[in-house]
Amino acid sequence: MNETGKNKYVEDILNSLDGMQRAEPGAGLYDKIEGRLSGKAATTIIPLRRVSFAAACVLLLIAVNIIFMSMQHTKKDNSMLEVASFYQLTNNNPLDNL
Amino acid sequence: MLPEELLQHIANGDPKALRELYEYFKTRVYNTCLSYLQDENDAEETVQDVFIEVFQSADGFKGKSLVSTWIYRISVNKCLDKLRYKNRQKRFALVYSIFNKDTGAIQYDKLVFDHPGVKMENRELAAILFNAIRQLPENQQTAFILKQVEGLSQKEIADIMNMNVKAVESLLSRGKETLRKLLGDYYDSTQRKE
Numbered sequence: 001m002n003e004t005g006k007n008k009y010v011e012d013i014l015n016s017l018d019g020m021q022r023a024e025p026g027a028g029l030y031d032k033i034e035g036r037l038s039g040k041a042a043t044t045i046i047p048l049r050r051v052s053f054a055a056a057c058v059l060l061l062i063a064v065n066i067i068f069m070s071m072q073h074t075k076k077d078n079s080m081l082e083v084a085s086f087y088q089l090t091n092n093n094p095l096d097n098l
Numbered sequence: 099m100l101p102e103e104l105l106q107h108i109a110n111g112d113p114k115a116l117r118e119l120y121e122y123f124k125t126r127v128y129n130t131c132l133s134y135l136q137d138e139n140d141a142e143e144t145v146q147d148v149f150i151e152v153f154q155s156a157d158g159f160k161g162k163s164l165v166s167t168w169i170y171r172i173s174v175n176k177c178l179d180k181l182r183y184k185n186r187q188k189r190f191a192l193v194y195s196i197f198n199k200d201t202g203a204i205q206y207d208k209l210v211f212d213h214p215g216v217k218m219e220n221r222e223l224a225a226i227l228f229n230a231i232r233q234l235p236e237n238q239q240t241a242f243i244l245k246q247v248e249g250l251s252q253k254e255i256a257d258i259m260n261m262n263v264k265a266v267e268s269l270l271s272r273g274k275e276t277l278r279k280l281l282g283d284y285y286d287s288t289q290r291k292e
Contacts, residue, residue, distance in 0.1 A: 010281040013230075014274070016223035017246055021215040025128040029142055030120050033149045034113070048157060 101165035109157035116153055123166070126248065127173045129215070133243045134177035136211035136228055140184075147176045163257055170250075170258045174240055230280040238273035241266055 099107070099115070101122060107115030127148050131141035151172050159168060216224040231239060237259070244255045256266045 006282060006285050009285050010278055013223045013227050013281050014277065016220040016227050017216065018220075019217050020213070020224075020247070022125050022129050023132055023214045025124055025142055025145055029124070029145060030117060032142075033116075033120065033146050036146060036150060037113075037116075037153060 102161060105152075105156045105159050105165060108153055109159075116149065119152065119165075120149055123169050126166070127169065130170065130173045130243065130248060131177050132213065133228075133231070133247045134174075134239070135180060135184075136213075136232065138214075140180060144173075144176050144180050147180075148173050151176065167254065167257045170244070170248075170254075174244075174258060178236055178240075226281070226284065227277075230277050230284070233280055234273055234276055238269055238276060241269040242273040242277070245270055 099118065101119060104115045104119045104122070108119065124145065128141055128145050131144040131148075132138065135141050135144060148169070152169060155172075159165070163171075210225045211228045212221055213224055213228065231242060234242060240259060241255055244250045244258065245252070250258075252263050252266045252270070256263045259266065261269075
């Protein structure tokens with residue numbers, strides 16, 4: 001087998017793309033893209049900005065709720081203490097020592 | 099309008115800007131896809147995927163690279179995804195054919211790809227080359243296609259592949275070496291048959 005012949009064959013193949021022209025896509029391709037986009041727009045596409053804004057609103061709402069609930073809890077604890085002190089139901093109740 | 103401005107308009111939902119950007123890049127994207135997928139229908143389908151992705155991610159473009167680099171990167175990723183999908187299908191068809199001899203014929207692979215842009219006198223040799231390109235590892239395949247088919251500079255390829263120029267240089271040289279080996283083996287096998 002001729003090694004030079006083999007090398008030439010390989011180089012010819014490697015150079016076979018020289019002078020290649022660019023191929024053109026079909027004329028109706030953009031219509032297909034547009035069709036797919038309008039189909040998707042009707043069903044799934046929601047701009048990322050809008051999704052982020054909605055997520056931020058939900059998080060803010062949850063945070064406000066948590067703060068509000070914890071404030072209510074503290075207030076409830078305080079009012080319980082007031083009731084307890086009114087009826088002298090504290091740890092310092094002298095009746096406990098009897 | 100410049101591609102950067104077009105992207106800004108696309109991010110604001112302007113469909114005319116997408117059409118303009120498509121006209122600007124369609125040939126480059128289509129030829130890249132054609133080189134990877136070696137089938138006109140698959141290439142057109144992937145071009146659609148690329149421009150849909152461009153439309154959906156336009157507002158995420160930060161301008162850190164050229165628009166062309168960004169679009170090439172999307173194209174390469176979409177083509178590799180499609181190739182992986184096709185390979186999975188081929189493997190499935192192969193397994194299926196073992197159990198069902200009547201209907202499991204492998205019909206996903208075209209053996210000879212005739213690129214419409216190749217010179218008439220080179221078509222036979224180019225078909226052998228495209229067949230060998232298909233057998234390269236993904237990174238070498240990408241570097242070779244972007245260099246030899248798309249004619250990009252090593253710097254542009256490095257930007258698209260998120261590598262440095264030295265790494266691209268090494269990929270190209272290894273890719274050529276692998277191709278030489280594959281083509282040499284092919285030559286030997288044809289000589290044995292004669």
